[in-house]
Amino acid sequence: NEIKRVISCLRRFYESEPPRPEIEAWGTPEKLKISTDENFAQVKPFVGQTISSVAFEAIRHFTNGFYGMNGKRFHERIQQHRIRDCHGDLHLDHIHLTPKATTIFDCIEFNDRFRFIDVASDLAFLAMDFDFEDRSDLANLLLQTAARDFRDDEMLRVSDFYKCYRAFVRGKVESIQAISTEAAKAEEHAKQATRYFCLALQYAVSGSERLALVIMGRVATGKTTIARQLGRELDWPVFSSDRIRKMLARVPPTQRTTRKRRGEVYSERMTEQTYKELWADGIAALKVHRGVILDATFSRQANREFLREQCAKAGPRLQLVELDVDLGEIERRLKARDQSAGEISDARFDDFEKLTVAYEPPSELSPDLIKVSANDLVSDTVKEVLLRLSENNCSRIIS
Structure with missing residues (x-):
């Protein structure tokens, strides 16, 4: 009234x-x-x-x-x-x-x-x-x-x-x-x-819509780093599949999963549970925030379809951003992880070939997918993501 x-x-x-x-x-x-x-x-x-x-x-x-x-x-x-x-x-x-x-x-x-x-x-x-x-x-x-x-x-x-x-x-x-x-x-x-x-x-x-922003891509493309920086810029919560998986498996975040448990922790069942929990955290956050950022490889089309279905049911707009890095740079980053004590992801250089083969390119998302090179500085990648998002927003308003 x-x-x-x-x-x-x-x-x-x-x-x-x-x-x-x-x-x-x-x-x-x-x-x-x-x-x-x-x-x-x-x-x-x-x-x-x-x-x-x-x-x-x-x-x-x-x-x-x-x-x-x-x-x-x-x-x-x-x-x-x-x-x-x-x-x-x-x-x-x-x-x-x-x-x-x-x-x-x-x-x-x-x-x-x-x-x-x-x-x-x-x-x-x-x-x-x-x-x-x-x-x-x-x-x-x-x-x-x-x-x-x-x-x-x-x-x-x-x-x-x-x-x-x-x-x-x-x-x-x-x-x-x-x-x-x-x-x-x-x-x-x-x-x-x-x-x-x-x-x-x-x-x-x-715009004024709730947005589920997904930062996806192959291992070692900088997803977590870019997602965190975008979260700071937009003041949106960020949820990471790596951290959620470790939590579900009761493994300390920065401790690498032992080889003995890796089959269990990275099983299809655990992966499905991880993505369900990732979405549950995201949709809960959207009740109090205008947007949320989800950080995960989304390497399988089935996981991407699950997310699209959930967004269609719950109402928030979904935007996926795939980070793209040269394979040589990915190799270099994976090797460098052996010297990093604060790394949450378990992926290392000896996993490179297996993970590369397992990655299913998100061709089904075209033309809505935003693909951004992440070879350069973090600030350059974050800027490019924000510029592309703003362009998409303009186009969406027109249509």
């Missing part, structure tokens, strides 16, 4: 003044880029402080890609008179509800271009604020109700783009406040900035 009251109030506000050409001109991609390009320039000094370089590049890649793929859509929204003199700073702190009154206050006055925006952008700010407060249910309800009441189904096609933009702006504002206040408050502002930038990255790679 409160959501409906807010939407009714906003609708009266938006319709109180008819759109004018000078307002609608700010709905073109060229005009929108003035604000987004300005944001990227202003955030650049904070790269390495409140936002990582790979997150910065992925968000910028998504933003520019969305412009390139949606020029027609932006112009259609101008023709539909969706560009209005809006609030411009519509977040939860600016809405006051009493049993008898709905008050929305403190709109932007210092710069008209921040108010001359798509109503979808205005509402996306409020939806993003709900997401930030871990109330995605209310964010979804807000946008779905607004789309219905405004007779604007296309609003939902652009809302994730605007959510990403709004989260990035909030990250920028908090970053600036972090260097403009005393130390005690500065730390809190910096933490808030990092959270907002992380949310913007989540929108860039997966």
Whole structure:
């Protein structure tokens, strides 16, 4: 009921003044880029402080890609008179509800271009604020109700783009406040900035949907390392089949399974149990997180099919990323494991030939599979994965 009251109030506000050409001109991609390009320039000094370089590049890649793929859509929204003199700073702190009154206050006055925006952008700010407060249910309800009441189904096609933009702006504002206040408050502002930038990255790679992101590939392709780094960038939990298998077998994580027990620990029964547990951990995490990362070889098509079936039943979107490394580099990495004390995987060089033969290339996943070279630096691979995910997200929104 409160959501409906807010939407009714906003609708009266938006319709109180008819759109004018000078307002609608700010709905073109060229005009929108003035604000987004300005944001990227202003955030650049904070790269390495409140936002990582790979997150910065992925968000910028998504933003520019969305412009390139949606020029027609932006112009259609101008023709539909969706560009209005809006609030411009519509977040939860600016809405006051009493049993008898709905008050929305403190709109932007210092710069008209921040108010001359798509109503979808205005509402996306409020939806993003709900997401930030871990109330995605209310964010979804807000946008779905607004789309219905405004007779604007296309609003939902652009809302994730605007959510990403709004989260990035909030990250920028908090970053600036972090260097403009005393130390005690500065730390809190910096933490808030990092959270907002992380949310913007989540929108860039997966939109508002829950995502099960699978990092798969042959042994020694760096799956666990890449998965962990992606988990840090996206603030998503990471679950590893190697660790789960060791837990089920009651083997300490970094202790190599003895040859005597290897047949048991790597039996078909134990492998099936491991993948079931991996999925159970993932789906449980998705009840409280927007995404989850699953790290496993998924060397058999049967295991991949199991995962696809489970995602189809449970609802989250599934995206598999296969890491690809030259065989010579895999050999080198496996040999190096003999000198590593903290390795969880049991695979070593003497397993190389057997594991290579056992790997079933995921050809059945094409064209949805993302394949990324992992021969180079971890940071380069993580960046490439995030860029490819953002491209996929753009394409998915268009379709």
